Amino acid sequence: MSTPATPRLLEHPAPGEIRLELVLHALSDAVRLRIVSELAAAETELSCSHFVLPVTKSTTTHHFRVLREAGVIRQDYRGTAKLNGLRRTDLDALFPGLLDTVLAAAEAQSARLEPAGA
Amino acid sequence: MSTPATPRLLEHPAPGEIRLELVLHALSDAVRLRIVSELAAAETELSCSHFVLPVTKSTTTHHFRVLREAGVIRQDYRGTAKLNGLRRTDLDALFPGLLDTVLAAAEAQSARLEPAGA
């Protein structure tokens, strides 16, 4: 009982507090765009460690926080892992089509820059 | 003849050089978002001095350059004025719907934050 079973809740902006500029800024980074793309493709919640990113863990934490504080993703603790999910419903309500359009644009650019580089 | 009648051409990225991250970053600023919105509404080229922005002229020049270097707008000298136009065709070809979606999102947010503040 010394540790009061802290739920370790993370702060998220309410839907009404989500600002377009912050969302666009959060998406204007290659690493974060990749995180969001994978998250959208998975259509489920993913742990941070699932992602293989070209940066250290510290930097990864930073990028996830930027996404969370912009209102793009939701983060919840699930035991030892932290699950990340897209706030698709909130974003679609505020900015209809924005997420899908950006994701399609990201995919189009990837296909353009890496034609058959698989 | 000391001055060889420099046409004062400005550098623009070719359509193939436009990067999504840079476009999103260019749009993730309130001042620049406002410039792009007005430009889209006007559907014609506007001079820099047409815009009434809450920053100095130096800063205005900076923002226009960011937009130009990201490939969002095209700038051409027309006598003493510099005309700015949206690169709608190029952007729509690369990232279909992105510009319209972002502009709609910006308008939605403005309407939400300034209900009847006209």
Next chain:
DNA sequence: ATACTCGTACGATACTCATCGTAGTACGGC
């Protein structure tokens, strides 16, 4: 309990950027 894994916090660093003021260049009209 011990040890291991996952993720955070903190401090440091180097870079970018938004902002400004001042001085300067290009163009057009007098």
Next chain:
DNA sequence: GCCGTACTACGATGAGTATCGTACGAGTAT
């Protein structure tokens, strides 16, 4: 020619950010 307008270039500055390393806390497995 001269002056005014439109915009730029340069330098400075303060804030933000992307990056890292190390140390720590919380949870799970042994």
